[in-house]
Amino acid sequence: MSSNAAQQTYYPDDEIDLRELFATLWRGKWVIVLFTVVFAFAGVAYALYKPNIYQSSVLVAPAQEEGGGLSGLAGQFGGLASLAGINLSGGGSNQTVIAxxxxxxxxxxxxxxxxxxxEVPLMAIKGWNEDSGEWVYDRSEYNxxxxxxxxxxxxxxxxxxDWDMVEAFREEHFSISEAKDTGIITVSVKHYSPVMAKKWAENLVKDINEHMRKQDVEEAEARIAYLEEKLSETNISGMQQVFYQLIESETRTVMLANAQREYVFKTVDPAVVAEEKSExxxxxxxxxxxxxxGMLGVFVVFIRAFVANGQKPEVKADKRITTSTAV
Structure with missing residues (x-):
């Protein structure tokens, strides 16, 4: 005994009905308008509340290193100098990276x-009054x-x-970048006060030059003291001549360092007081x-339609699949 029974099963189609989609949006147009207007006013209020931030930048280039005499000594006495812990080779590029x-x-x-x-201008200031030229303090933390x-x-x-100040300065105020094609380095500082931003940018370049100069002078003087000690311990005239020339080269390094104000970075374009805000x-x-x-309003309209209809408003169930089974 056999019989044919036709069973029809309906499955929802994934085709989007654009008319139903736009009808849903039109029905919820006031919700979309409301969200858009509220967010627009909130954005305007937030933008007006945020204080102006000014940026001042200094363009610097690696200072030219006087290395002619040292290169000659490196060829003649490089081995002996290395034993004495002295590096006579040119290290301008490496010094720039270290700086x-x-x-x-x-x-x-x-x-x-x-x-x-x-401490105070970095951590206790939350704005700057352009008319009076005075800082606006965060009085909830500082009196x-x-x-x-x-x-x-x-x-x-x-x-x-100290760690709080370092983190705040790195994240909110300070940045450094380098142009790979020219090697020009840009040191930038942001602050509510354009005068303070300019001052900090200038001081950063000045202080790093002084720090590296002082460090090199101290190292050269230590090497001179070491060479003079070794010189007093030898009676060989040839070795004494080598030590004298090494001492001369280190003394020259000290003299040039003390005479060079822009020791590592030479200013190409100095910082100026910004007249226009950067943020x-x-x-x-x-x-x-x-x-x-607007996007949140559209999302809310779709969610409301989905909850009200029990299914997505843009889906149309019109696909029919007929299966036949034989017994």
Whole structure:
């Protein structure tokens, strides 16, 4: 015994009904408009609330190193100099790389902050009054009248640590970049005050030059002392002549370092007081906020339609598959 039974099963199709889609959007147009307007006003308010930030930059190039005489000595006495712990080869490019890393190091920046009394302008300022030229303090953490940091609810002072200042400076104020084709280095500093940004940028270049100069002078003087000690211990005239020439080269290094103000970085374009802000991009903030509001409004409309209909509004169930079975 056999019989044919036709069973019809319906499956939802994944085709999108554009008319239903636009009808859903039209029904929820006021929701979309509401979200767009609210986010637009919020974006405008946030953009106006954000204070202006100014950037000042210094363009520097690696200083030319006087290495002619040292190169000659390196060829003649390189082996003996290496035994004495002295490097006579030119190291200008390597010195530039080291100077860049030192400029961003925690130890250098910490000393820089304390040397220039940057604790308050770095951590207690939240704006700058363009009309009066005065700072706007964060009075919830710092009392400018008493020049002291306040205490929180647990009795702990808001006074920042050295690490807090380094992190804030690296993330919000300081940047350094290098043009690979020319080797020109840009040291940039941002701050609410354009005058302060210019001052910090100038001081950074000045201090790194002084730091590297002082370090090289101290190392050269230590090598001179070592060579003079070895000179007094030998009676061989040939060795004495070698030591005299090595001492002469190190003395020359000290003299040139003391006479060279821009020791590692030579200023190509000095910092200036910025007349225009670099941040915030208020127009961009308003546009992004408006777009986010519109997209969120569309999303809410679709969610409401899905909940109301029990299925996605843009899906149309019209695909039919017929299967036949024989028994």
């Amino acid at each position: 860049k890393e030192v400029l961003q190091s925690r130890a250098f920046l910490t000393a820089f902050f304390h040397r220039h009394n940057m 400018p009248e008493a020049s002291e940091w306040l205490l929180d609810s647990d009795g702990k002072s808001y006074k920042p640590s 915030p991009k208020r127009a961009l903030i308003c546009v992004i906020a408006t777009l986010l509001g």
